[in-house]
Amino acid sequence: MREILAAQLKDAMRGGDKRRISTIRLIQAAIKDRDIAARTAGKGAVNDEEILQILAKMVKQRDESARIYEEANRLELAQQEREEIEVIKSFLPKQLGEEEVRQLCAAVIADVGADGLRDMGKCMAALKERYPGQMDFGKASGVVKTLLQ
Template sequence: MDMKTRVSGALKDAMRAKEMGRVSTLRLINAAIKDREIAMRGDAAEGEPAEIRDGDVLSILGKMVKQRQESARAYEEGGRLELAEEERKEIKVIEEFLPRQLDDEESEKAVDAAIAETGAESIRDMGKVMAALKAKYTGQMDFGQVGPMVKDRLS
């Protein structure tokens, strides 16, 4: 079952169970997916269907989690703990659809494997390594943290 279908099914279940907090978060996810689909329609070649892939949905979900983490941090700094807690609840709902995150050791192994796979030798090859990692591990690692790791290994 594709990600879009899973989200729609979860929304229907949450509506039946009258879990309004969950419903609103799932609606936000659906809206983000539809926005991306609309944007893809404009970019697609004529006569070519613009379908969203699971990788695109994982990318959307990852961005949504990151936005909410930043918002929660800002709310905490501003003393708005109830709003920070709401953001964390949304994060939990979104993370249900994301694959398990790799820990530091697994990320290091993945970086080493990507460097070997691409034959990267210098910092100029960093883009190749990051592209290989994004192809395999979208939604499973924070590329903001992995980037410096790749840079250190190639320097």
Template structure:
């Protein structure tokens, strides 16, 4: 399980004396724990690995946005720290589909559902997320779906 891999990596980083990596891994663990606490009151059941991937994707997105802002603001040392955290987070994320693979998946789903107009966009996106949610950046995928249905 992904959660166990993160815990093992944290222990290994602590033993190796890698302070920055340990801090990033502890941050990941804390965010996962926060999400577990949120899920206690939720009626929706999510598989454990899906929950961890969801947390990691959110953290990666936040880091990318922070890097852009720090670079625009001339704070390269903070951007470097965010890049280091992003590298640790991305180690545990599943490989993302490229644009070509995403387009192929969209076309397959479009043909399967018989989607032909922009009105079918919600159905296509829902099916795409169900099949490939952990491997997609949904903000980019929605643009591709819209282009495919236009």
């Protein structure tokens, strides 16, 4: 994943795409921050799965920021956030559709043997492990909760 980011940064620099350059640098800075935190905690560098989690979090943050900017009628800043979201999403795996998420949640519930809301944590942990960066876990949480009730 790191090599892909480095290669994409070089391509963006050659092409003069300033938005892409700045966004990739932001991604690399977030990864470096997580690396430093991991080293401080006595762990190794972050792996690709953790990088996908960082990217998903960055998309969520920018989506929230864009919404706030739109409410404040700062449309140029909202547009900037949306452009950054598109760059970040280009590094994430294809997102699963609503019906696919529902089917996968049902399958995980069956696999884990969940029979009530107290097993929701197990189900969510399994989903995050199996499908990192492929679904919105906030929405998946609602689906799991509905299926377990």
